[in-house]
Amino acid sequence: MNRTVSPVEISPPPDTRGDSYPPGVTQRGVVIVLAAWCVYTLIAAFPLAATNRVPFFTALGWQIYQNTAMFGFSIPAWFIVIRRMNATRWYWKGLVHLLLGPTYAAAGYLYLYLSVRWFAPPADATSIQGAATWVLYSNLILYILQFTLYHSYDILRRLRLKEKLTLELLALKKEQELATLRAQMNPHFFFNTLNGISAMTAIDAEETRTMIAQLADLLRYATDSAKKDFVPLKDELKFVQDYIALETRRMGDRLSSRFQVDTSLVSYPVPPMILQPLVENAIRHGIAPAEDGGSICVKIQKDSSGIAFHITDTGVGLSCDDPLTAAGGVGLKNTDARLRKVYGDSAGLRMRSLSGTGCEVAFTLPIR
Numbered sequence: 001m002n003r004t005v006s007p008v009e010i011s012p013p014p015d016t017r018g019d020s021y022p023p024g025v026t027q028r029g030v031v032i033v034l035a036a037w038c039v040y041t042l043i044a045a046f047p048l049a050a051t052n053r054v055p056f057f058t059a060l061g062w063q064i065y066q067n068t069a070m071f072g073f074s075i076p077a078w079f080i081v082i083r084r085m086n087a088t089r090w091y092w093k094g095l096v097h098l099l100l101g102p103t104y105a106a107a108g109y110l111y112l113y114l115s116v117r118w119f120a121p122p123a124d125a126t127s128i129q130g131a132a133t134w135v136l137y138s139n140l141i142l143y144i145l146q147f148t149l150y151h152s153y154d155i156l157r158r159l160r161l162k163e164k165l166t167l168e169l170l171a172l173k174k175e176q177e178l179a180t181l182r183a184q185m186n187p188h189f190f191f192n193t194l195n196g197i198s199a200m201t202a203i204d205a206e207e208t209r210t211m212i213a214q215l216a217d218l219l220r221y222a223t224d225s226a227k228k229d230f231v232p233l234k235d236e237l238k239f240v241q242d243y244i245a246l247e248t249r250r251m252g253d254r255l256s257s258r259f260q261v262d263t264s265l266v267s268y269p270v271p272p273m274i275l276q277p278l279v280e281n282a283i284r285h286g287i288a289p290a291e292d293g294g295s296i297c298v299k300i301q302k303d304s305s306g307i308a309f310h311i312t313d314t315g316v317g318l319s320c321d322d323p324l325t326a327a328g329g330v331g332l333k334n335t336d337a338r339l340r341k342v343y344g345d346s347a348g349l350r351m352r353s354l355s356g357t358g359c360e361v362a363f364t365l366p367i368r
Contacts (some may be wrong), residue, residue, distance in 0.1 A: 041067045105139035108304045214246045225272030236264040254293025261300045277331030278311045286315025312360040317353045
């Protein structure tokens with residue numbers, strides 16, 4: 001998975017934007033609203049038929065006639081509250097609802113009363129007047145139901161949008177932090193290795209030229225891998241082996257190494273330059289200060305919790321209880337931080353002194 005880190009502009013899609021973007025009229029939204037009104041009309045026809053003792057389809061016709069008008073009355077209310085007041089604070093919307101709700105109920109009642117008065121016998125108009133309170137109440141409930149459903153959906157939509165943006169921002173922050181850590185690792189590795197070569201300059205000029213050529217190969221890998229999130233384990237191991245070979249030229253017989261790697265894991269993806277700082281720390285702070293030098297072992301095996309990495313040395317051991325919290329130690333601290341950011345806290349470095357002399361640095365990565 002190769003990618004370079006660059007600024008990312010996070011912008012929600014038009015149909016999920018926040019307070020500054022009023023919802024648009026979509027085909028899906030229109031279908032949902034019409035379907036809801038059809039269902040409401042169908043359901044409302046049953047009690048109307050039972051109460052007035054008329055055929056169901058007659059009651060359904062009345063409901064279609066009435067609810068078509070109620071749907072029409074809803075359009076201005078929706079336009080005002082949803083389109084014009086989309087970014088308005090909730091209490092202003094509530095005040096507008098207090099005005100629009102009774103107006104909507106009264107308009108629906110007036111439409112029903114005039115329709116019955118003009119097209120039905122006078123007795124029916126009188127009965128509508130007698131049931132005015134109930135009709136107004138029903139219309140008001142219909143208004144409240146519409147906007148309760150809408151505002152509930154809108155709140156859920158906004159919460160999901162904020163959650164999505166938060167996750168994207170966290171991912172971007174994590175990627176930028178990892179890029180910063182990788183950027184710190186390259187000069188750290190470069191200057192430390194140059195210091196090692198510098199120590200050889202006065203001893204053997206020809207060997208120094210060979211070491212510089214080896215360093216060029218190492219820097220090529222370090223530079224190329226900085227553009228990648230993961231590399232195959234075999235590439236990382238080759239890089240570490242070349243680094244140890246460079247250090248062996250400087251230290252001679254005082255440094256030896258061995259690798260115990262499960263061959264089935266050679267294609268496992270690991271963050272680039274994740275092993276080299278641990279090997280470097282073992283050589284420079286464990287083996288180099290020891291009078292007789294020492295050996296380093298890189299062991300990578302599967303276990304019950306994942307893939308276990310162990311880097312052990314037979315050097316002078318730990319100089320403090322917890323090198324990860326001590327001053328300095330850029331390589332160890334950055335490696336620990338990178339592992340935790342990529343895999344979680346459970347993948348952080350673990351360090352301990354071995355019996356007698358030496359130190360072990362270990363971490364475990366999940367099996368992907």
